[in-house]
Amino acid sequence: MAQPERLEKQGDSTKEKILSAAESVFGKLGFDGATMRKIATQADVPVALINYHFGSKVGLYRAIFAKSTPAIYDQRLVGLQLARTEPDWEKRVELVVKALIVPMFGLRARQSNGADFGRILARELTDPSAEGRGIFRETFDPIARMMIDAIAELFPDWTRAEVNWAYQTMLGAMMGVMIDNGRIARLSGGDADSDDHEAAALHVVTILTAGLKHRDRRMTAGDTDREA
Template sequence: MDERTTPERILDAAEMLFAEDGLHAVSVRQIAAAADVPIGLITYHFGTKDGLYRAVFERRSPTIVEQRLTGLRIAEDEPDPGRRLELIVKALVLPMVRLRLLDEQSRFGRLMAREASDPNAFERGIIPQIFDPVAQEVVAALSRALPDRSRTQIYWGYQFMLGALVFLMSDTGRIERLSGGLCRSQDAETVSRYLVPFLTAALRDGLAATPPGDDAPSKTIRKQQSVTKGRKHETRHVRPAKRQTAGGRSGR
């Protein structure tokens, strides 16, 4: 006997179909059929299809957000800078990797990957409203862990981490095909063992140099200003020699 409530059955069906085909390719009728409920109950509980889509995210996202915030608090208490950076990466990555341990939540991981890579997602406001606040917390923690990096570098580093995570959650099966089954993206423990040190090293070493025109951190700016002043001071005492004309007067 199915002990789920009617809203839970609708949410489960919607999550499965949205993850497989996306928001726009799924109809309310399909969701009702998959949940084995009348269409009117979807309207009663969630209003519109967009309302149901948002409800799918609102059901799962609090756990992910809380796990990330807990991970960030653990990282802040770590005195070793290298270890602290690794813990920040774990705070971002592990809540999503853990979704793969359960089939139903793995579907939500694929749905999140769809939403995060959809150019029209901003209009729906799900990612900005639900996940952007904790994303800014991650960026702030990275800035404290990497004080010699500029804010621009930190934001790009975060974006690249997110890109790797989104592709992983898309669950395309590509690594299984390329490796002939040697690697399995469903193996959450192995994924974590490779992904966390990879991203940690990328942040630590890949952002080492400030690109030209970047908003360099304050210490770098002060150093550059000091060098520039020294060069100006040296040039004050070096005057270019005047060219002499045949008549002994300086030429132009």
């Protein structure tokens, strides 16, 4: 009679079971592709239970973000603060890049279905359907602005356009790896694999860091802004 989870309310275990299954199915099939019944089947519960616990499909979707998002936010914040204390400029650039990349790839490695959440996140960013659009704006825009400001501090002579494009380039490169579903391994014949989180993060960080540090401003100087 005595159950292992005595301290928590009995519903919590099934709630987590549903959440975990949802993470897996959403990550594999996307928001539209995932169905309540597939999630219910994988969680081994009746469909109605999901609506009871999470209200609706988007409610369940939001719950996934609410679970894993704060950790990323905090780690990025810490990463940026750490970068600010670094006296050496070259290392500081690298630390800012890592503040963006590492927390995301770290989540993939740490959490059981972190890769699924990574896919969900990247898909949400790229999904034109309005469903969860607010999610991203509310959750990630603040830390994104901090990242952009950090880049601007590193390169005081850059225009705002250059700073912003630098951030977007970094973000896109990261998303491309997060969202990969086997093509990288296929194209490389196994020499590169997005499931190898450490190696993936290191390679991307390396290129992006170099890209920032050695960016040739002459190429984009004549844009809209004149510089002295």
